[in-house]
Amino acid sequence: MADFRDEIRKRRTFAIISHPDAGKTTLTEKFLLYGGAINQAGSVKGKATAKHAVSDWMEIEKERGISVTSSVLQFEYDGYCINILDTPGHQDFSEDTYRTLMAADSAVMVIDGSKGVEAQTRKLFKVCVMRHIPIFTFINKMDREAMDTFELLDDIEKELGIATCPVNWPIGSGKEFRGVYDRDTKELELFSDTKKGTTVGAVKKVPLHSEEARGVVTEEQYQKLEEEIELLDGASAEFDQELVDKGELSPVFFGSALTNFGVETFLQHFLKMTTSPLPRNSDKGEIDPMKEKDFSAFVFKIQANMNKAHRDRIAFMRICSGEFDAGMDVFHIQGGKKVRLSQPQQLMASERKMIEKAYGGDIIGVFDPGIFSIGDTLTNSPDKFVYEGIPTFAPEHFARVRQMDTMKRKQFIKGINQIAQEGAIQIFQEFNTGMEEIIVGVVGVLQFDVLKYRLENEYNVEIRLEPLPYEHIRWIENEEPDMDKLIGTSDMKKIKDLRDRPLLLFINEWSIRMVLQRNEGLELSEFGRS
Numbered sequence: 133m134a135d136f137r138d139e140i141r142k143r144r145t146f147a148i149i150s151h152p153d154a155g156k157t158t159l160t161e162k163f164l165l166y167g168g169a170i171n172q173a174g175s176v177k178g179k180a181t182a183k184h185a186v187s188d189w190m191e192i193e194k195e196r197g198i199s200v201t202s203s204v205l206q207f208e209y210d211g212y213c214i215n216i217l218d219t220p221g222h223q224d225f226s227e228d229t230y231r232t233l234m235a236a237d238s239a240v241m242v243i244d245g246s247k248g249v250e251a252q253t254r255k256l257f258k259v260c261v262m263r264h265i266p267i268f269t270f271i272n273k274m275d276r277e278a279m280d281t282f283e284l285l286d287d288i289e290k291e292l293g294i295a296t297c298p299v300n301w302p303i304g305s306g307k308e309f310r311g312v313y314d315r316d317t318k319e320l321e322l323f324s325d326t327k328k329g330t331t332v333g334a335v336k337k338v339p340l341h342s343e344e345a346r347g348v349v350t351e352e353q354y355q356k357l358e359e360e361i362e363l364l365d366g367a368s369a370e371f372d373q374e375l376v377d378k379g380e381l382s383p384v385f386f387g388s389a390l391t392n393f394g395v396e397t398f399l400q401h402f403l404k405m406t407t408s409p410l411p412r413n414s415d416k417g418e419i420d421p422m423k424e425k426d427f428s429a430f431v432f433k434i435q436a437n438m439n440k441a442h443r444d445r446i447a448f449m450r451i452c453s454g455e456f457d458a459g460m461d462v463f464h465i466q467g468g469k470k471v472r473l474s475q476p477q478q479l480m481a482s483e484r485k486m487i488e489k490a491y492g493g494d495i496i497g498v499f500d501p502g503i504f505s506i507g508d509t510l511t512n513s514p515d516k517f518v519y520e521g522i523p524t525f526a527p528e529h530f531a532r533v534r535q536m537d538t539m540k541r542k543q544f545i546k547g548i549n550q551i552a553q554e555g556a557i558q559i560f561q562e563f564n565t566g567m568e569e570i571i572v573g574v575v576g577v578l579q580f581d582v583l584k585y586r587l588e589n590e591y592n593v594e595i596r597l598e599p600l601p602y603e604h605i606r607w608i609e610n611e612e613p614d615m616d617k618l619i620g621t622s623d624m625k626k627i628k629d630l631r632d633r634p635l636l637l638f639i640n641e642w643s644i645r646m647v648l649q650r651n652e653g654l655e656l657s658e659f660g661r662s
């Protein structure tokens with residue numbers, strides 16, 4: 133009989149992070165193409181939301197009753213079972229984007245070779261670093277004019293503070309792009325455009341020191357390549373699996389997702405350099421999926437159904453150990469009782485499908501009658517452990533909420549709390565006043581519209597949002613800080629969360645530095661404890 137451990141061993145669960153337009157969707161689609169999950173590129177509508185206005189987005193959410201903005205794709209390749217977690221960009225960037233990274237075991241960072249590290253990549257990267265997960269870099273669009281290769285690596289190292297180790301090296305870029313040099317096999321992989329990569333193209337490999345190599349690469353390119361290899365062998369970090377595992381060294385690959393070049397090479401190396409799901413921390417120590425036979429999972433995302441007739445939701449959970457059977461009963465630790473996980477579903481390419489079985493490493497969405505919260509643990513283990521919580525990520529936009537009809541205070545409080553509990557927004561209060569003044573913080577501005585729309589439609593409450601100028605929030609790490617003694621700056625604001633924990637809002641980073649200087653021993657964090 134097949135052991136569930138064999139299934140878990142096959143699993144690779146990773147997120148793709150990038151700045152919009154770097155080629156994340158294209159790369160994902162090509163992975164699916166190689167995995168045989170789709171026959172022709174162009175069949176995944178991953179970008180469905182990218183160019184939509186808010187109203188369209190609402191319609192999409194309503195129609196599907198599920199997020200189209202953060203999906204999971206599963207496919208098989210070369211004996212592996214791969215789960216790709218999509219991290220939405222553009223205007224639908226939200227706290228969910230960060231939370232998705234909590235469910236991944238590693239991350240692939242896609243960088244546009246002509247642009248280097250961009251803002252959104254930087255933000256998502258910080259979360260990967262906090263989790264110490266392996267980070268792989270795919271430098272894309274080499275068929276376009278790219279930055280100098282050393283400069284690109286330098287940019288990653290300086291901007292992100294991670295060492296890089298190129299696994300291959302590009303030969304030219306744009307019209308002059310000839311392929312990549314594999315530093316391990318010392319072969320050239322030659323580039324041929326496969327009609328915009330609609331089908332899997334054959335990769336031709338020739339040794340560096342061969343007539344064939346000289347035939348495709350100009351004399352100038354050949355010399356440059358030899359010089360660069362020499363420089364690289366002397367200067368760059370050596371491949372070290374242990375450092376990769378800790379997220380301190382990023383293996384770097386070059387290619388062109390659009391034309392399929394370098395995609396399969398990347399996938400093959402990536403799968404070998406990553407591991408199957410690893411142990412995760414709980415209040416009873418590490419839970420190892422290779423030892424723990426009982427089912428366990430944690431909720432990392434809750435998606436409200438926009439259909440106001442039934443206020444049901446879908447809870448997305450990452451399975452950490454054991455196996456899942458459709459309709460099984462599991463113990464919901466925070467709720468203190470057994471629940472049936474019904475309507476389990478997984479996303480395959482652009483479709484949602486019901487599933488019968490899933491294993492540690494997989495992500496499933498289940499029907500939530502309103503009982504789950506982000507970070508909750510579900511398990512059938514008699515040990516009843518609780519997985520480490522999911523941090524609260526720093527919102528970057530803040531607004532004061534004004535309720536239009538004060539008679540509806542109760543609905544308003546209920547609605548805003550409910551929406552905050554789902555994790556779409558964070559709510560705060562003025563430091564010295566009561567619940568009268570509510571300040572809401574969001575990671576992506578679209579969430580303001582979602583809040584307004586949902587309060588009106590689901591709770592019949594009209595609100596006005598007055599934007600506040602703050603862009604940075606910091607949690608205070610010190611135990612019981614004396615807020616009266618804290619020396620601030622003129623553009624700092626004290627607020628508190630619903631559990632009365634103090635926080636600070638700042639307009640700019642300069643202010644944060646000033647406050648740290650003025651208050652010795654003060655410890656501020658970008659991530660809040662849940």
Ligand code: G4P
Pocket residue numbers: 150151152153154155156157158159179221272273274275276387388389390391
């Ligand atoms: P994203 O998900 O990271 O936002 O990026 P996406 O894959 O949608 O790619 C953004 C644009 O870049 C797309 O063009 C895509 O075709 C192009 N692209 C992706 N990879 C490569 C590559 O390796 N080389 C080149 N030259 N272009 C690439 P678009 O015109 O915005 O969209 P479309 O009309 O082609 O779909």
